[in-house]
Amino acid sequence: MSKLLLRNHAPDPAGRVHHVTPESAGWSCIGFDLYRLEEGMTVSGEDADRETCLVFVAGRGAAMAGDREWAELGDRMSPFEDKRPYAIYLPQGTPWRVRATTALELAVCTAPGLNGGLPVRLIRPEDVGASVRGQGSNTRHVFDILPESQPADSLLVVEVITPAGNWSSYPPHKHDSDDGTAETQLEETYYHRIDPPQGFAFQRVYTDDRSLDEAMAVENGDLVMVPRGYHPVGAAHGYTGYYLNVMAGPRRAWHFNTAPEHRWLLAPV
Numbered sequence: 001m002s003k004l005l006l007r008n009h010a011p012d013p014a015g016r017v018h019h020v021t022p023e024s025a026g027w028s029c030i031g032f033d034l035y036r037l038e039e040g041m042t043v044s045g046e047d048a049d050r051e052t053c054l055v056f057v058a059g060r061g062a063a064m065a066g067d068r069e070w071a072e073l074g075d076r077m078s079p080f081e082d083k084r085p086y087a088i089y090l091p092q093g094t095p096w097r098v099r100a101t102t103a104l105e106l107a108v109c110t111a112p113g114l115n116g117g118l119p120v121r122l123i124r125p126e127d128v129g130a131s132v133r134g135q136g137s138n139t140r141h142v143f144d145i146l147p148e149s150q151p152a153d154s155l156l157v158v159e160v161i162t163p164a165g166n167w168s169s170y171p172p173h174k175h176d177s178d179d180g181t182a183e184t185q186l187e188e189t190y191y192h193r194i195d196p197p198q199g200f201a202f203q204r205v206y207t208d209d210r211s212l213d214e215a216m217a218v219e220n221g222d223l224v225m226v227p228r229g230y231h232p233v234g235a236a237h238g239y240t241g242y243y244l245n246v247m248a249g250p251r252r253a254w255h256f257n258t259a260p261e262h263r264w265l266l267a268p269v
């Protein structure tokens with residue numbers, strides 16, 4: 001199995017399913033934990049050097065972050081409900097806690113805090129930008145949770161719904177070198193969900209010279225790490241894809257290059 005693919009599995013006693021750190025991934029910036037909590041379970045954290053974005057992927061919870069508290073956040077029981085998520089941005093050194101008030105799928109996205117000083121911020125569904133990208137079988141739906149236009153030190157966070165049979169992160173693009181203009185160097189994680197859950201999608205991660213070239217069959221709840229290279233996704237017929245992307249790198253900007261041989265696909269039809 002590819003080293004870039006982390007399979008879904010039953011949660012550990014703390015409710016944790018995925019645990020990616022810069023050390024485990026062999027990269028510099030991104031940390032990603034995925035919790036599947038039963039009602040009443042609590043998860044907490046604090047990182048002196050890293051900022052955090054908590055994403056309520058599905059379900060509801062009571063949350064505390066620094067000196068802020070919310071009795072209940074979360075407005076969808078599935079990421080396939082066509083509703084934008086709740087999220088919380090926390091600067092480095094902020095303690096947080098979430099108690100599940102229903103079954104709760106919570107993503108904990110982290111990256112280096114640089115300056116700190118930003119306030120804790122609730123990101124409500126109405127704060128999340130929604131857009132449609134692509135055309136025909138490349139149409140997909142994007143929710144910008146923490147785009148570069150919103151304050152953070154390193155993190156970029158986005159959700160994408162890929163309709164059944166469609167492609168996304170496509171035509172293939174990459175963001176793995178920084179020449180100061182055309183492209184930024186960003187690591188990326190893909191947390192995948194599939195509807196209905198017995199379905200699958202495919203993701204390829206590859207470089208121009210093919211020194212990295214992995215094609216992965218992705219199932220519901222799997223996680224893919226993209227250290228570099230192109231990273232397109234194809235959803236199988238009959239199965240809608242969802243993924244949560246976390247990106248981070250030395251410069252907080254999402255500038256990418258589309259693979260030259262596939263740029264013709266960008267022409268309007």
Ligand SMILES: O=C(O)C[C@@H](O)[C@H](O)C(=O)CO
Pocket residue numbers: 133140158160168169170175188231245256
């Ligand atoms: O446009 C898409 O289909 C989503 C991608 O942009 C995805 O967020 C990504 O690949 C970011 O590099």
